[in-house]
Amino acid sequence: MFQENVQILWNKKIGPSYYCIGLTCHEGYGMAKPGQFIMLRLPAKTAPFLRRPFSIHRIITTDDRATGIELLYKVVGDGTDKLSRCRQGDSADILGPLGNGFSVFDNYQRIAIVAGGIGVAPMLFLAIALQTKGVDLSKCTVFLGGNSTDDLLCRDDFNRLGIRTHVTTDDGSAGDQCFVTHPLEMALEKNRADIIYACGPMEMLKCVVGIAAKHKIPCQISIETIMACGMGACLGCAVEKKDDASIYMHACMDGPVFEADALKFN
Amino acid sequence: MTAKPNTRIDIGGLELKNPVMTASGTFGYGREFADLIDLNRLGAIIVKGLSLEPSKGNPPLRIVETRCGMLNAIGLENVGLEAFVKGKIPFLQKLTTPILVNIYGKTKEEYAELAARLDDIEAISGIEVNISCPNVKAGGAAFGAYPQTAAEVVRAVRSKTTKPLVVKLSPNVTDIAEIARSVEAAGADSVSLINTITGMAIDIESRRPKLANITGGLSGPAIKPIALRMVWQVAQSVKIPVIGVGGIMNAKDALEFLIAGAAAVQIGTANFINPRATLDVIEGIESYLIEKEISDISEIIGSLETNQIIS
Numbered sequence: 001m002f003q004e005n006v007q008i009l010w011n012k013k014i015g016p017s018y019y020c021i022g023l024t025c026h027e028g029y030g031m032a033k034p035g036q037f038i039m040l041r042l043p044a045k046t047a048p049f050l051r052r053p054f055s056i057h058r059i060i061t062t063d064d065r066a067t068g069i070e071l072l073y074k075v076v077g078d079g080t081d082k083l084s085r086c087r088q089g090d091s092a093d094i095l096g097p098l099g100n101g102f103s104v105f106d107n108y109q110r111i112a113i114v115a116g117g118i119g120v121a122p123m124l125f126l127a128i129a130l131q132t133k134g135v136d137l138s139k140c141t142v143f144l145g146g147n148s149t150d151d152l153l154c155r156d157d158f159n160r161l162g163i164r165t166h167v168t169t170d171d172g173s174a175g176d177q178c179f180v181t182h183p184l185e186m187a188l189e190k191n192r193a194d195i196i197y198a199c200g201p202m203e204m205l206k207c208v209v210g211i212a213a214k215h216k217i218p219c220q221i222s223i224e225t226i227m228a229c230g231m232g233a234c235l236g237c238a239v240e241k242k243d244d245a246s247i248y249m250h251a252c253m254d255g256p257v258f259e260a261d262a263l264k265f266n
Numbered sequence: 267m268t269a270k271p272n273t274r275i276d277i278g279g280l281e282l283k284n285p286v287m288t289a290s291g292t293f294g295y296g297r298e299f300a301d302l303i304d305l306n307r308l309g310a311i312i313v314k315g316l317s318l319e320p321s322k323g324n325p326p327l328r329i330v331e332t333r334c335g336m337l338n339a340i341g342l343e344n345v346g347l348e349a350f351v352k353g354k355i356p357f358l359q360k361l362t363t364p365i366l367v368n369i370y371g372k373t374k375e376e377y378a379e380l381a382a383r384l385d386d387i388e389a390i391s392g393i394e395v396n397i398s399c400p401n402v403k404a405g406g407a408a409f410g411a412y413p414q415t416a417a418e419v420v421r422a423v424r425s426k427t428t429k430p431l432v433v434k435l436s437p438n439v440t441d442i443a444e445i446a447r448s449v450e451a452a453g454a455d456s457v458s459l460i461n462t463i464t465g466m467a468i469d470i471e472s473r474r475p476k477l478a479n480i481t482g483g484l485s486g487p488a489i490k491p492i493a494l495r496m497v498w499q500v501a502q503s504v505k506i507p508v509i510g511v512g513g514i515m516n517a518k519d520a521l522e523f524l525i526a527g528a529a530a531v532q533i534g535t536a537n538f539i540n541p542r543a544t545l546d547v548i549e550g551i552e553s554y555l556i557e558k559e560i561s562d563i564s565e566i567i568g569s570l571e572t573n574q575i576i577s
Contacts, residue, residue, distance in 0.1 A: 003542065050331050050336060093540075095541065226331075227329075228338075229538040231298055233292060235291075236340065238325070238340075
């Protein structure tokens with residue numbers, strides 16, 4: 001875990017309200033796992049008061065050494081709005097890498113990745129990590145869902161890696177007009193997956209977890225919660241445990257990636 | 267070159283190398299920050315509020331960002347005494363920094379039992395009695411709201427331990443100085459103030475409270491002026507040392523508290539935003555003393571000059 005003042009390498013608008021920001025970072029990020037996150041703060045800002053969590057989208061390497069990280073974010077409030085106004089050369093304070101991350105296995109080949117909206121952010125890093133692990137990405141499918149075509153990000157990145165993408169939108173502006181879980185279930189009925197990885201809105205995750213349970217497929221999900229510190233001190237990011245009401249888990253330390261059967265969904 | 271100023275301070279029997287402590291509930295059990303800062307540089311570490319039995323805490327949502335601060339309703343989630351002693355003490359006892367345990371009970375007997383059991387543990391330098399948590403139904407702030415009940419808890423704890431006792435006071439009272447005098451008479455060695463100020467936030471779309479607990483405790487820079495005023499008032503009302511807490515983000519804030527009469531300070535919410543806030547404050551205080559050619563920190567404590575005669 002490092003706390004450091006870093007430089008913004010770029011901050012590109014990649015769609016309406018979506019941005020991709022590059023930041024310099026400690027070489028130690030070379031050990032970061034997909035699904036891990038950072039807590040970011042802009043200098044000398046009284047608002048927003050707290051740091052903001054962002055999952056790592058990609059590790060930038062130079063001569064096999066980590067020299068930067070990329071984050072993908074959507075402008076949803078004051079914090080991300082201010083971040084979107086930052087320019088190359090500006091500084092930011094980052095704390096990370098934090099959390100547990102996805103487990104990547106070399107014996108799982110048929111992999112389903114499900115991403116809803118900005119939930120795609122950690123999934124490119126995951127795909128790259130799978131490739132590094134020796135997984136044949138031609139047997140992987142990414143199911144991307146969004147409100148409209150503008151919310152479907154990284155399709156080209158996945159395709160470049162040789163991963164099939166299957167897209168859905170709520171308004172029918174791209175792909176099938178349905179929830180992303182629909183083609184997932186259709187695909188699983190035809191051809192079982194070895195594991196499902198998912199990140200997106202809670203409702204989507206709840207549905208993915210249900211599908212995984214029905215088909216008895218291992219499944220890991222990454223959740224988003226409000227958090228203040230990101231490192232187990234504030235205990236603000238409590239999440240309910242499925243079979244044990246006596247204790248809460250914490251998204252920052254026990255997650256943000258959880259086994260599908262660990263969480264209780266409301 | 268100016269000699270390094272003396273920052274050592276005695277807080278009611280606690281010998282600290284500098285007056286900067288971590289506020290309970292904002293620093294976990296210390297270990298969480300070990301990768302980022304040298305824990306041995308801190309004046310003292312006050313660990314997360316401890317109860318006899320493990321406590322689950324409040325349901326989510328537990329925190330809400332507000333303007334210049336945050337609301338929390340964690341509800342004293344903690345591992346309980348046994349797991350604390352087995353799981354957390356082994357790491358803490360290796361540190362040279364004094365460790366204080368913040369204790370909380372539903373009854374005064376529970377406070378007393380906690381104090382008795384912690385009294386045997388050499389690694390613990392002192393006890394902070396939490397009679398001010400606003401986010402639990404029984405105990406906590408219910409005891410701290412009245413001079414008599416506050417004193418009863420302190421007497422119960424005092425009878426079970428010889429370790430230095432800090433009593434953490436609630437700002438959600440009519441006259442905090444009266445409570446401070448009452449716990450002083452009951453045997454407190456020092457008082458720390460303020461705990462969070464009760465507040466709330468509402469989601470106007472759903473017309474529901476943002477916090478599952480409905481209300482929570484406000485912390486951060488938003489409460490600093492209130493904390494400072496209360497520290498100033500209490501410092502003039504008691505003879506025991508006062509520890510200032512509330513919205514301290516940097517050395518300037520901490521110095522205000524020292525000048526107002528606090529003999530030490532606690533850094534709380536700032537730890538979430540800047541994990542090395544405590545060290546920044548320690549370094550900033552030292553720089554100030556050097557710059558002002560003050561050789562001993564005790565010279566600035568309570569050095570506030572006013573034109574008013576305080577009756």
